[in-house]
Amino acid sequence: MxxxxxxxxxxxxxxxxxxxxxxxxxxxxxxxxxxxxxxxxxxxxxxxxxxxxxxxxxxxxxxxxxxxxxxxxxxxxxxxxxxxxxxxxxxxxxxxxxxxxxxxxxxxxxxxxxxxxxxxxxxxxxxxxxxxxxxxxxxxxxxxxxxxxxxxxxxxxxxxxxxxxxxxxxxxxxxxxxxxxxxxxxxxxxxxxxxxxxxxxxxxxxxxxxxxLGRVEGNRMVNMQLTNNKLIDRGTRMVAQSTGLDEAEARKALLKWGSVKRAIEHHAKNL
Missing domain, CATH: 3.40.50.10490 (Glucose-6-phosphate isomerase like protein; domain 1)
Incomplete structure (x- = not known):
């Protein structure tokens, strides 16, 4: 063979x-x-x-x-x-x-x-x-x-x-x-x-x-899980860049809502 x-x-x-x-x-x-x-x-x-x-x-x-x-x-x-x-x-x-x-x-x-x-x-x-x-x-x-x-x-x-x-x-x-x-x-x-x-x-x-399936927006992993400090830092930067919040407020919003996508969405609703 x-x-x-x-x-x-x-x-x-x-x-x-x-x-x-x-x-x-x-x-x-x-x-x-x-x-x-x-x-x-x-x-x-x-x-x-x-x-x-x-x-x-x-x-x-x-x-x-x-x-x-x-x-x-x-x-x-x-x-x-x-x-x-x-x-x-x-x-x-x-x-x-x-x-x-x-x-x-x-x-x-x-x-x-x-x-x-x-x-x-x-x-x-x-x-x-x-x-x-x-x-x-x-x-x-x-x-x-x-x-x-x-x-x-x-x-x-x-x-x-x-x-x-x-x-x-x-x-x-x-x-x-x-x-x-x-x-x-x-x-x-x-x-x-x-x-x-x-x-x-x-x-x-x-x-x-x-x-x-909509799991990425722009070129960013807006639905990533926040499983370590590196990803929390990355997510904080994404939220800050998208919302204009300073890093402290962006981090607070990220941790409250659990994802970049949700943090950005909730910020937009409150404008």
Whole structure:
């Protein structure tokens, strides 16, 4: 059977004999190819985003599934959206083969379970308004293939993020984002270029969805959660710039109303 591109031999050899400088330059040279591969996915991603937004406006949720690095990237993206955009934690959910324990340590054969993803999704009672994005660098992960197949049969919108062309994962999805990044610097190590491409695509997709859902105003994260001093300081500056309040009053308003958006809205009402 022909090897997938992500499994093909590196264009570099005898890595152990290369200098630190040459290793870094080689990795960087390969990473430079990722941008173009991701750019080619934009036409399909645009269609997928529009359909996700339609569903989320009706109350639908966005789910990510994946195994290993792909699963971790999905969980990371899902976990970053509530603090960044103020979206409820139960609207975007990342699931990884083997459960949360697999975030830190690989769970043997979890990715080979064809029924595992749908079993993991079932407690959330998925509906036809939900979207499932399967993430798999190889495009051959059974956990993702099975999850997408079951989701599609139950009427969910389905998408795939892969780094090989014409893969089984892509075939199961209505919208396949195929960023073909080529062989890895270290043969088969898809945590490198493929992982970078997947992270870029997740950033693009989820950020655009959040903007289209009204979670950003101008270029500012007006719905971000105030979970640390840095974000409170950032929010204070936003409120001050938008309202003309001094920083002390802006901070007071921000903490009273709990978000930049609400603080600005309440200030405007009282003018």
């Amino acid at each position: 022909e090897k997938r591109i992500t499994e093909q031999s590196s264009e570099y050899d005898n890595l152990q004999q290369m200098s630190t400088h040459d290793l870094l330059v080689g990795i960087n040279r390969e990473d430079a190819r990722v941008h173009e591969a991701v750019r080619k996915t934009i036409p399909v991603m645009e269609q997928l985003v529009e359909r996700i937004v339609e569903r989320m406006r009706r109350g639908g949720r966005l789910f990510y599934i994946g195994a290993g690095t792909s699963g971790r990237l999905g969980v990371t993206d899902a976990s970053e959206l509530p603090p960044t955009f103020g979206v409820p934690f139960d609207r975007v959910i990342g699931l990884i083969a083997g459960g949360d324990g697999a975030l830190r340590r690989a769970v043997e054969h979890a990715e080979d379970d064809l029924d595992g993803a749908w079993r993991d999704l079932s407690p959330y009672h998925p509906t036809a308004d939900d979207t499932l994005i399967g993430i798999a660098a190889s495009g051959t992960t059974p956990y993702v293939i099975g999850g997408l197949h079951q989701a599609r049969s139950h009427g969910l919108l389905t998408g795939a993020i892969v780094c090989n062309p014409g893969s089984p994962v892509a075939a199961e999805a209505e919208y396949a984002l195929e960023a073909v990044t080529g062989p890895e610097f270290v043969t088969g190590s898809t945590r490198m270029k493929a992982g970078t491409a997947q992270k870029m695509m997740l950033n693009m997709l989820s950020t655009t969805v959040m903007i289209r």
